[in-house]
Amino acid sequence: MRNATRRSIVGLTASAVGAMALVGMPSQAVAVEGELPSTPTAYVSWLEGKGEPGAAETIAQFKALSQDRQNQFLDYLNPDPPVDVRR
Structure with missing residues (x-):
């Protein structure tokens, strides 16, 4: 019983640390809603x-x-679009 409780606590702690690490990571850049003006x-x-x-x-x-x-x-x-060099 004691081992089961310990495993539960360790599992919950690991889950909480993992969730906090994901929340603290920077989010992806948001794309502009279209091309920006060129003049x-x-x-x-x-x-x-x-x-x-x-x-x-x-x-x-x-x-x-x-x-x-x-x-x-x-x-x-x-910027100019990237060139696909694989062709």
Whole structure:
């Protein structure tokens, strides 16, 4: 009887530790609901349409960039699709 109780306690403890480890793990990244805009004007319009807190600040910072830097930023947001080299 004593061994059965001990096994139950050890089993419950192991389950609890495992569950806490899973809860503490970072979640997967959430995909964007579609492609991000690829032009500076479209990006600003997209941000305005989001209506999220901080959007106005982001728009002001984006507009303060040079045209080349704006395009470079958008290139980072919209990378080329990966190339399948297995073909």
